[in-house]
Amino acid sequence: MGRITLDKVSKAFGDVEVIPPLDLTIEDGEFVVFVGPSGCGKSTLLRLIAGLEDVSGGEIRINGQDATQTPPAKRGLAMVFQSYALYPHMSVRKNIAFPMRMASMPKDEQDRRIEAAAKALNLTDYLDRRPGQLSGGQRQRVAIGRAIVREPDAFLFDEPLSNLDAALRVGMRLEISELHKRLTTTMVYVTHDQVEAMTMADKIVVLQAGRIEQVGSPMELYRTPRNVFVAGFIGSPKMNLLTGLEAEKHSATTIGIRPEHIAISSDSGTWKGTVGVSEHLGSDTFFHVTVEGFHDPLTVRASGEVALYYGDTIYLTPDLTHLHRFDAQGLRIA
Amino acid sequence: MATKHSRASARIMISPAVILLLGWMLIPLSMTLYFSFLRYNLLMPGMEEFTGLTNYKYFLTDPAFFAALTNTILLVCGVLLVTVIGGVFLALLLDQPFFGQGIVRILVIAPFFVMPTVSALVWKNMFMNPVNGLFAHLFKFFGLEPFDFLAQAPLASIIGIVSWQWLPFATLILLTAFQSLDQEQLEASEMDGAPWIKRFWFIMLPHLSRAITVVILIQTIFLLSVFAEILVTTNGGPGTASTNLTYLIYMQSLLQFDVGGGSAGGVVAIILANIVAIFLMRMIGKNLDA
Ligand SMILES: Nc1ncnc2c1ncn2[C@@H]1O[C@H](COP(=O)(O)OP(=O)(O)OP(=O)(O)O)[C@@H](O)[C@H]1O
Ligand SMILES: [Mg+2]
Numbered sequence: 001m002g003r004i005t006l007d008k009v010s011k012a013f014g015d016v017e018v019i020p021p022l023d024l025t026i027e028d029g030e031f032v033v034f035v036g037p038s039g040c041g042k043s044t045l046l047r048l049i050a051g052l053e054d055v056s057g058g059e060i061r062i063n064g065q066d067a068t069q070t071p072p073a074k075r076g077l078a079m080v081f082q083s084y085a086l087y088p089h090m091s092v093r094k095n096i097a098f099p100m101r102m103a104s105m106p107k108d109e110q111d112r113r114i115e116a117a118a119k120a121l122n123l124t125d126y127l128d129r130r131p132g133q134l135s136g137g138q139r140q141r142v143a144i145g146r147a148i149v150r151e152p153d154a155f156l157f158d159e160p161l162s163n164l165d166a167a168l169r170v171g172m173r174l175e176i177s178e179l180h181k182r183l184t185t186t187m188v189y190v191t192h193d194q195v196e197a198m199t200m201a202d203k204i205v206v207l208q209a210g211r212i213e214q215v216g217s218p219m220e221l222y223r224t225p226r227n228v229f230v231a232g233f234i235g236s237p238k239m240n241l242l243t244g245l246e247a248e249k250h251s252a253t254t255i256g257i258r259p260e261h262i263a264i265s266s267d268s269g270t271w272k273g274t275v276g277v278s279e280h281l282g283s284d285t286f287f288h289v290t291v292e293g294f295h296d297p298l299t300v301r302a303s304g305e306v307a308l309y310y311g312d313t314i315y316l317t318p319d320l321t322h323l324h325r326f327d328a329q330g331l332r333i334a
Numbered sequence: 335m336a337t338k339h340s341r342a343s344a345r346i347m348i349s350p351a352v353i354l355l356l357g358w359m360l361i362p363l364s365m366t367l368y369f370s371f372l373r374y375n376l377l378m379p380g381m382e383e384f385t386g387l388t389n390y391k392y393f394l395t396d397p398a399f400f401a402a403l404t405n406t407i408l409l410v411c412g413v414l415l416v417t418v419i420g421g422v423f424l425a426l427l428l429d430q431p432f433f434g435q436g437i438v439r440i441l442v443i444a445p446f447f448v449m450p451t452v453s454a455l456v457w458k459n460m461f462m463n464p465v466n467g468l469f470a471h472l473f474k475f476f477g478l479e480p481f482d483f484l485a486q487a488p489l490a491s492i493i494g495i496v497s498w499q500w501l502p503f504a505t506l507i508l509l510t511a512f513q514s515l516d517q518e519q520l521e522a523s524e525m526d527g528a529p530w531i532k533r534f535w536f537i538m539l540p541h542l543s544r545a546i547t548v549v550i551l552i553q554t555i556f557l558l559s560v561f562a563e564i565l566v567t568t569n570g571g572p573g574t575a576s577t578n579l580t581y582l583i584y585m586q587s588l589l590q591f592d593v594g595g596g597s598a599g600g601v602v603a604i605i606l607a608n609i610v611a612i613f614l615m616r617m618i619g620k621n622l623d624a
Contacts, residue, residue: 073527
């Protein structure tokens, strides 16, 4: 069981309100990702849930019980830190055993859980090494192992992959997702990388300046962003956002169109533009197209390889069924 | 700095310094060695003669030698114990955020800047004096008999004075070590269910072990040769109750004008210091390896 409810939770450091009162429910077994730009309060929110920071107001309930004043160790949550926070003078085995040792668990039960965790995380060969003798990915796995053996109600991850290189990040991303499928334990995961959010989450919470901008499944957020911020934040490459005359044509203040919803033609279309930089990814090609009268270049996706080069003139047609419209407050117009 | 050529020139470049230091060390050392085999008394100049190991025999069989050896060990261990434990405690306190932190830190470090002679005199006359000292007044205030520290517990009093001088050093080094402790490790252990005392024992102390090693090594070197504090306060007495090896050698060679005997004592002290050094490096030096 791992159902976490935040009820009007707020946090201020001195006079600065980092998190205004906020409501959120994390269901049992869910993989929830907090995503948002740097400094928006993701870590703070996670630390409030963990109990490493005191709330300034509101109530945190875990499995229906008020845990606002409960010390971190008693909340039944395990946390994986960005810096791994392994104990450098202890072997991997001792690191993993530490929470069980603190709970005075019988030795044979400890050993059993360590073996199981080591096997699941491919750490069996490294159990007697010190953290300093491991690679970044292995350290990350030890940190996860230390969390797993406690069999917590929920895991909390604070940007666990941001110290790893790109290839390893993709690998660990899959491993964590797999772990979640296997354990079906609630996981709360903080990242500023929207690709991680999209690929891993059951539910994404988009934060900005401590406020929740939108909560929903990755596809919900992708298809129907509630406001301009979410529209611009979710999706890679970013959604093209247009203001001014072009938006007024659709009776909106801002309109958005994703790169894959723009058709390319060499002779006719709604907008006429010049090809700028193109990014070839093999399966897709992204063109940055400068259109007369538009402030920013448009990003356009073409499947596979397309024979278009720097300086070529092309015509673009947006797919109007996938057009996103936003009003003056930046909110979505249905 | 890795090619053969650059290594060779590096050697040439540092050789003047090395030769200077070597001479600095070797010349007094060999002179001491030489004197220690002579019958050499300043009261009878020009009568020096080679006596073999006689000086050593007299020094080592002198009952004062064993008293001094015990006192040296007690002094070193006592001060180490007080400064390491007190230093950890003070560093823990100073690491907490509180009002006036900057000033308090400077105050804590201040004793280190006071010369040993001065601080010993201050302790002797202002605190421990059985008639006028603050402690005496304190005892009288509570209706107790004033305690003559330097007469009745001379070694313990000196340990107290020397500890007071070295506590800032230990505190300072341990404080920086505390500050370099990764906060996330503490938070992780907190989440792992470790109460404060276990966090201290399993996370903080191991993190401090290297700093404690440094404190012990450096302090031992200086504490083996404590001298001014004894000279100013007890003069090694009563009897030999507060005489350490350094002070014994001083008495031998300068108060009894026996240069030969003093030199033999010096050589014995060097050998003992090296034994201690090897012992220490064996025991705790491995803490320094990364
Ligand atoms: N101890 C603190 N005292 C004062 N302000 C703080 C403290 N911790 C965080 N803040 C402020 O709270 C805000 C949110 O910080 P937080 O660490 O939660 O950001 P974040 O979303 O995790 O960012 P990042 O992606 O860079 O890790 C920031 O503006 C930060 O300056
Ligand atoms: Mg953060």
